Structures are given as structure tokens and as C-alpha cells.
Amino acid sequence: MGRASQALKQVLDTYGISQNQLAGAMGIERGSVSRWYHEKRDPTAETVVEIVEALKRLNFQAAEKFVILYLGDVLTSKD
Secondary structure (H helix, E strand, O other): OOHHHHHHHHHHHHHOOOHHHHHHHHOOOHHHHHHHHOOOOOOOHHHHHHHHHHHHHHOHHHHHHHHHHHHOOOOOOOO
16 A cells, blocks of 8 residues: 555554554544554545654654654755
8 A cells, every 4th residue: 555554554563552552542443543554545644644643642753753754854855
């Protein structure tokens, strides 16, 4: 699927954040997180922002890593 799903899976695995924890922080059902995690559906752009906000509450470094993995180095690129 897409880059957001891949980034989310890597961040949750790396930082030991469960799908349940993320779902709870976002106020949604775990099934939605599971679909993103297993790359069955990509989150919308609006949902990506909600994921970052939830990750910030759970683990700020995880939120930062998600943004880097998802967006790459667009802010640091000199092009």
C-alpha cells in the first residue's frame, strides 16, 4: 500500500506502541488502525495529522519518526 501505512507499522513496532494504544489515543476503533498497519487501507491526509497528534501524546519521538518516514527530508532538502 502506501508510505503512511509502512511508516506507521515501522513506528509502532520500533517504539512498542500497540494498535490498541494508538486507537485509544485517537478515539477510534482498533480495526481502523489494524487496516492501516496491515496495509489494507491508507489513512487520509486528515487522518495522518490525527495519527501524529496521537503519537505525540504517546511518545514524541515516535511522532517525529513517523513524520520523517512519511514525508522524508522535504524540509531539509536544498532543492
